[in-house]
Amino acid sequence: MLLAAFTLVHVVLSLVGIGAGFVVMAGLLGGREHRRWTALFLVTTVATSVTGFGFPVDHLLPSHVIGVVSLVVLAVTTFARYGGHLAGAWRWVFVVGSAAALYLNVFVGVVQAFLKVPVLHALAPRQSEPPFLVTQVVVLVLFVVLTVSCAKRFRAEPTPPSDGSYREQRHGSNVVSG
Numbered sequence: 383m384l385l386a387a388f389t390l391v392h393v394v395l396s397l398v399g400i401g402a403g404f405v406v407m408a409g410l411l412g413g414r415e416h417r418r419w420t421a422l423f424l425v426t427t428v429a430t431s432v433t434g435f436g437f438p439v440d441h442l443l444p445s446h447v448i449g450v451v452s453l454v455v456l457a458v459t460t461f462a463r464y465g466g467h468l469a470g471a472w473r474w475v476f477v478v479g480s481a482a483a484l485y486l487n488v489f490v491g492v493v494q495a496f497l498k499v500p501v502l503h504a505l506a507p508r509q510s511e512p513p514f515l516v517t518q519v520v521v522l523v524l525f526v527v528l529t530v531s532c533a534k535r536f537r538a539e540p541t542p543p544s545d546g547s548y549r550e551q552r553h554g555s556n557v558v559s560g
Contacts, residue, residue, distance in 0.1 A: 385438070392433040396487060399426035403484035410477055410532035420463060420480075427483050428456050434490075445490060452486045455479050474533050481529035485522070492517055 402423035409416040431452045434445055459479030466472025496502045496514050506514035 388433070388436060392430065392436075395426050395433060396430040396491065399423060399430050400484065400487050400491060402426060403480070403487065406480055407484065407528055407532055410480070410536040411528075413535045415463075415468065415476075415536070423480070423484075424456060424460055424463070427487055428453065428460075430487060431456065445493075448486055448490060452483055455482045455486070459483060473537060477533045477536050478529060481525060481532060485525040488521060488525070489518065492521060 399422075402419050405419045406416060406423050409419065431449045434449045439446075456479070459476055459482075462468065462472040462476035462479060466475070468476055492514075493509065496506050496509055496517075502513075505511065
């Protein structure tokens with residue numbers, strides 16, 4: 383029962399992180415960063431990676447390696463946002479890091495879907511069959527396109543209005559509250 387509850391919390395965190403991540407990416411595509419969605423994305427994605435280490439196992443799994451990579455990416459991404467204030471090169475570091483963290487979460491989601499959803503599991507029981515491989519390649523290509531598009535559209539630092547009313551002007555970032 384306790385493992386089932388822990389699994390549920392882990393899955394909910396993951397799904398919230400993925401959803402918030404796509405909202406963040408949509409904002410970046412529009413040249414804006416949504417502070418609250420970004421915070422939700424970063425917190426839930428870190429929590430997803432951390433809780434992934436709480437499952438009982440007797441050896442290192444590929445999911446653990448992905449979790450470590452994700453936590454490193456998230457640490458750099460979080461610093462780019464909150465320590466580097468999206469200034470200069472930290473802007474593209476934030477975009478690439480956010481997209482990479484989201485991709486890793488989606489990658490694991492696809493793996494889990496092929497393990498747990500009966501119709502998908504029947505198509506690729508060992509996860510080495512073409513349906514699984516094609517799905518992962520398509521996801522990767524979509525994320526590369528998404529990352530490049532976000533980096534191009536979110537690269538220019540904003541010009542503050544002449545009346546000085548622009549929020550976070552000192553940080554040089556396109557930021558909206560929602």
